Amino acid sequence: MMAMGIILLVLLLALLILFFLKQLWSRRHLPPGPLALPLIGTLWADGVWLREDYFLKHVKRYGKIYSMWAGPQLIVVLSGFKAVKEGMTNFPEEFSNRIEDPFFTALGKGMGIILSNGLTWKQQRHIGITSLRKLGLGKKSIEHQIEDAAQKLVEVFRQKKGQPFDPTFPIQHAVSNVICSLSFGYQFAPEDENFQKLTKAIEIIVKISGDFFHLVYNVFPRLMSYLPGPHKQALASVDLIVSFAKQEIEKHKESSFQHEPQDFIDYYLLQMEKSRNDPDSTYNEENLAQCVFDFFAAGTDTTFATLLWALLLLANHPDIQKKVQKEIEDVFGLSGSISYQDRKKLPYTNAVIHEIQRVKHVTLSGVPRQSTKDVEMRGYHIPKGTVIVADLRSVLFDPEQWETPKEFNPNHFLDKGGKFIEREEFLPFGLGQRACIGQQLAKTEIFIFLTSLLRAFNFQLPEGVKELNEEPIVKMAVHPQPYKVCAIPTQA
Known part of the structure; x- marks a missing residue:
């Protein structure tokens, strides 16, 4: 029996060696990376739980382009500004597809803007860009809506009367x-039941994206469709938002604004009417509802998280906060509106906002893509179907591009004369x-919200608190830990 056991052990060892040698040979032209084991791929080296350095830790050993494996799926990570720029500009078509991720497929069903491909993606992206432009991005129409929301936020903060909240x-x-x-063309009151359901649904979806259940769902999608868990809540949350969007679509169809569009749904319905005789058109109500979901999913959490980080950083750096407030007061005084175009008159304020977005980038990486054909990059072979991760965080923390990459330093965006510098390496979007x-919408929101708040309040640490915790909560989105701050009115 012992002899048989030794023989089996030797055979197993031989098979493992053969597997290892076969893997080395078959993958010799791929970018380097950790050894991929059966079923788990490189998870033994990468880990299951996301961290800030999840995509950065292999760079020193394997270089700025390396391989990871999620089971049998090859993932190629582009790290640092030069590699990301090369990949995204030299192979725009080849690296344009969204990944075939079972969980994301269940969320988006191949529709809308974010998670679609091919003609559907091109047409939905087109209507998204053109309608946002027509609704007045960079013009007074949309800025008026943002200014109104900012002033309401100022009033909510004022009601806290300087107490920690x-x-x-x-x-x-x-x-x-x-x-x-x-x-939709209108806003909600905070206590509105539908509004609370919508915001809660977004929270649930963001929380599970990139989490353990997301990973398990991708490995066992059929099994997970029968099992309870957070993934079920996330899928139900998507259904809730899409269902609400469809209700709004019905209301808009009954209105008289389709030929004088007032909002995105109006513009989309008008496009549907124009395209009704086009057999290739993907403009339909299902895609419209998914586009509305995409606006909520992509347009709410990232801007919201950026503003949370902004108040935290400014409370932790009162000297920087005071310089921003002084610049705003010197240029505009204590009353009157400030538009997005006014950022050119506020170089230091503009630099601080950019530095907040850089040092506290609110996504772990760019949304993954998938290669549509074989590609040769830097002497490596990247096969069709490879998942491409353009690591935006590595770009924003690239030590070759930023003087003090890990520090909150607004001088990254200022020249020696104090003028604002547009930097090619600034790629948060x-x-x-x-x-x-x-x-463009996000930039406008962040600028108007922050200038409105900093004009009205000094943001201070609660009594007895020396510093707010800057350690993030890391999922696919990167949020600050819950905190309280004091908004002290600048004018009595």
Whole structure:
């Protein structure tokens, strides 16, 4: 029996060696990376739980382009500004597809803007960009909606009377209402039941994206469709938002605004009418409802998280906060409106906002893509079907591009004369064909919300608190730990 056991052990060892040698040979032209084991891929080296350095830790050993494996799925990570720019600009078509991720497929069903591909993606992206432009991005129309939401947020903060409070819900409400204005043409009161359901649904979806249940769902999608868990809550949350969007679509169909569009749904319905005789058209109510979901999913959480990080950082750095407030007061005084175009008159304020977005980037990486054909990059073979991760966080923390990459340093965006510098390496919204279509809206929101709040309040630490915790909660989105802050009115 012992001899038989030794023989089996030797055979097993021989099979493992053969497997290892076969893997080395078959993958010799791929970018380097940790050894991939059967079933688990490189999870033994990467870990299951996401961390800030999840995609950065292999760079020193394997370089700026390396391989990971999720089971049998090859993932190629592009790290640092030069590699990301090269990949996204040299292979715009080849790296343009969204990944075939079972969980994301269940969420998006191949429709809308974010999770679609091919003609559906091109047409939905087109209507998204053109309608946002027509609704007045960069013009007074949409800025008026944002300014209104910002002033309401100022009043909510004023009601706290300088006492410590958690700014999470007021900011979430304000940002979500901007998306409601764009999508539906109206805003919600904070206590509105439908509004509370919508914001809760987004929270649930963001919480599970990139979590353990997301990973398990991708490995066992059929099994997970029968089992209870957070994934079920996330899928139900998508259904809730889409169902609400469909109700709004019905209301808009009954209105008289289709030929004088007031919001995104109006513009989309008008496009459906124009395209009704086109057999290739993907403009339909199912895609429209999914586009509304995409606006909520992509347009709410990222801006909301950025503003939360902003107040935290400014409370932790009162010297920087005071310089911003002084610049705003010197240029505009204590009253009157400030538009997004006014950022050119506020170089230090603009630099601080950019640095907040850099040092506290609110996504772990760019949304993964999938190669549509074989590609040769830097001497490596990247096969068709490979998942491509353009690690935006590595770009924003690239030590080759930023003087003090891990520090909150607004001078990254200022020249020696104090003038604002546009930097090519600043890529929080991505690069190429899949860059965020709502980036202009997000920039406008962040600027107007922050200048409005900093004009009205000094943000201070609660009594007895020396510093707010800057350690993040890491999922696919990166949020600060819950905190409280004091909003002290600048004018009595």
